[in-house]
Amino acid sequence: MDLILDGVCKSYPQSRGSLAILDDINFSIHTGQFVALLGSSGSGKSTVMRLVAGLEFPSNGRITFDGLPVGGPGSDRGMVFQKYSLYPWLTAAQNVAFGMELQGLPRLEVRERTAYFLEVVGLRDAGGRLPRELSGGMQQRIAIARALAAQPKLLLLDEPFGALDLQIRESMQEFLYQLWQQTGLSVLLITHDIDEALLLAQQIHVLAPRPGRIVRSLMVDFDHGDMMALRLSTPFLERRQELANGLRQLDGTLT
Ligand SMILES: Nc1ncnc2c1ncn2[C@@H]1O[C@H](COP(=O)(O)OP(=O)(O)OP(=O)(O)O)[C@@H](O)[C@H]1O
Ligand SMILES: [Mg+2]
Missing domain, CATH: 3.40.50.300 (P-loop containing nucleotide triphosphate hydrolases)
Incomplete structure (x- = not known):
């Protein structure tokens, strides 16, 4: 590539x-x-x-x-921006899952991959929290998890x-x-x-x-x-x- x-x-x-x-x-x-x-x-x-x-x-x-x-x-190509770009009404896990759901992945796979990428960014236990309940650094890690979940090459x-x-x-x-x-x-x-x-x-x-x-x-x-x-x-x-x-x-x- x-x-x-x-x-x-x-x-x-x-x-x-x-x-x-x-x-x-x-x-x-x-x-x-x-x-x-x-x-x-x-x-x-x-x-x-x-x-x-x-x-x-x-x-x-x-x-x-x-x-x-x-x-x-x-x-x-997965993107992360300077300003927090999470959907404020979705939990961290729902934010990570969002793109995969759009891609039409089966529900079980979405759940497994969401858990995996939350783990990758070190926020396994924060999946149920809303963005406003997370620090700025945590929000950016969720944004990175969301970008990674689509399995980009870049x-x-x-x-x-x-x-x-x-x-x-x-x-x-x-x-x-x-x-x-x-x-x-x-x-x-x-x-x-x-x-x-x-x-x-x-x-x-x-x-x-x-x-x-x-x-x-x-x-x-x-x-x-x-x-x-x-x-x-x-x-x-x-x-x-x-x-x-x-x-x-x-x-x-x-x-
Ligand atoms: N749609 C547009 N129409 C006209 N000018 C634009 C448009 N988008 C960006 N520009 C201009 O292009 C230049 C570069 O903008 P850009 O946002 O790429 O810079 P940047 O390096 O990302 O800046 P920053 O560090 O502030 O984010 C700026 O002068 C901006 O005003
Ligand atoms: Mg810029």
């Missing part, structure tokens, strides 16, 4: 002419690869995500997944931990890393957080704004095993500083 973006451009019509949002975006994700797209607010990250999800289409260039053009949303994460406070964000980053290791899923993580990209991804593409374009791509080869130790290690801090300096020159708004 490969996701390939080939010369992808996106522009929106304006009263006079059009506004270029993305310009000549090229990258690919191989099976099992963890790729991060790093950029400041307004650089076009969510636009890339919507194009890959098939919610919108490129103005130019093409996107293929498994050798086929992306023609719309599909259960092969997980699309658009700033999934952006709304969480620092401590929970750090534990969610560890959780995501372990999940990726266990499942072997391909992941596209969208983030404005340099640490998050460096801690989790094998490859990072840096998106500069107006119009959104990739100005740098780098491979990351840290030993991610002990994330706490990695956060404090000299190679990590040096890489982080160097990346931050580069980004500051592009755009002063990155944190």
Whole structure:
């Protein structure tokens, strides 16, 4: 499985002419690869995500997944958004089950898979609770369980931990890393957080704004095993500083 973006451009019509949002975006994700797209607010990250999800289409260039053009949303791509997107009137388990019921899976299978994915995200006992009874981190784990339950080949994460406070964000980053290791899923993580990209991804593409374009791509080869130790290690801090300096020159708004 490969996701390939080939010369992808996106522009929106304006009263006079059009506004270029993305310009000549090229990258690919191989099976099992963890790729991060790093950029400041307004650089076009969510636009890339919507194009890959098939919610919108490129103005130019093409996107293929498994050798086929992306023609719309599909259960092969699971999505998690920054803002909690659970249905507030459904319990955690019903949220996880929702997509599988839409797919028309037999009730027993839905029940078994719901229990399994609640277990995967460490919330086996929270299935009966409503979203408002769960913390932000728990809600995002349910959102990830819901995305996983459709058994996607690619997980699309658009700033999934952006709304969480620092401590929970750090534990969610560890959780995501372990999940990726266990499942072997391909992941596209969208983030404005340099640490998050460096801690989790094998490859990072840096998106500069107006119009959104990739100005740098780098491979990351840290030993991610002990994330706490990695956060404090000299190679990590040096890489982080160097990346931050580069980004500051592009755009002063990155944190
Ligand atoms: N439907 C639209 N019509 C016109 N302009 C749009 C549309 N959707 C997005 N844009 C513009 O495209 C640019 C990129 O938006 P996008 O949401 O992709 O950025 P982002 O990197 O995800 O930002 P953030 O970090 O704030 O989520 C913004 O300037 C936005 O105003
Ligand atoms: Mg966005």
